[in-house]
Amino acid sequence: MTAIDFIPFVERLATVSGEAIMPFFRTAFALDDKNVGGVFDPVTEADRAAETAMRRVIGQTFPSHGLIGEEFGSREAESEYVWVLDPIDGTKSFISGLPLWGTLIGLLHQGSPCYGLMNQPFTRERFYGDGHAAFWSGYNGGNEKTIRKLRVRPCHELERATLMTTSPQLIPAELRPRYEALESKVRLTRYGGDCYAYCMLAAGQIDLVVEAGLNIYDIVALIPIIKGAGGIVTTWDGGEPSKGGAIVAAGDKRVHELALQILNAPEADKS
Structure with a gap:
């Protein structure tokens, strides 16, 4: 089948x-x-x-x-x-x-x-x-x-991006400075979407979803939707997302790459 x-x-x-x-x-x-x-x-x-x-x-x-x-x-x-x-x-x-x-x-x-x-x-x-x-x-x-x-929308700059996360407080304290460094770069941030945020990304309404501490059941169903709409979803280090963990989804590969650069920048931990 x-x-x-x-x-x-x-x-x-x-x-x-x-x-x-x-x-x-x-x-x-x-x-x-x-x-x-x-x-x-x-x-x-x-x-x-x-x-x-x-x-x-x-x-x-x-x-x-x-x-x-x-x-x-x-x-x-x-x-x-x-x-x-x-x-x-x-x-x-x-x-x-x-x-x-x-x-x-x-x-x-x-x-x-x-x-x-x-x-x-x-x-x-x-x-x-x-x-x-x-x-x-x-x-x-x-x-x-x-x-x-469904189709994601193009977005090649963080300064033009809309980012969603359920709550920054749900991101572990050791990772939060990296998230905050990314949030400071985007045009607009909204909170509280949970699974709806990922679907709005697939629908071309927003550009980034960044979360951490997800379980397998929080993300598996959303991966084929995002990819099917032309988006990309990985872990913060660019790895396979289907087991959960720290997740970043993007509608445009260019803004995804820019987000990964900030989420993996060592200096973010010192800010």
Whole structure:
């Protein structure tokens, strides 16, 4: 099977997860902190319900496939095909009633991301790609579904770039001076996007996304979308991003290279 063969199934997972999540959005629900005593890391009933629903459907349809999920861990993670699930990426926005969150559904084939989808059931948007092409589907405020091909925008100077990160405070203290050195060079910075920021990059609305401390389930689904739209995503040192860590995504290879130069400049640690 190829990534294209899985598209109807991924759409089904998006629908199932959205149905599990939406009864909780902007309502009162139980909330736990997965990192008690550290940086607040919330998890909700909606997170657990959505991942449970997706795991059930995957197990029934593809019992030989592996699974990596944020809420319930891994099984058969060395399989030829592995599903990587983040039921709600952007839980802090979710619990605040803001629509800057989404469900991430990624597929690894022999360890490499081959397909990804971000579903936002409240706004009824889906962003998806296979590394060769990427698309947006939604309703533009009406009832007629629209599908549009995604394409990054050109940007060859940091001084013209718009950068997004979820929060500078989520970047480890030892790396923060490097991030701050980069932020000081760009034209505009916005915070709080989580997975939505990467999709806006693929849609040609922003130019850079820089984060650190990401897990595999935070990034795998987004890689085929960004690459399919013509963008580039690596670790801060230019390496393979699919395991997570410190990540930089760009719409234009030129601005990506400029960002890497600053993120790897030793003098940034002394500023």
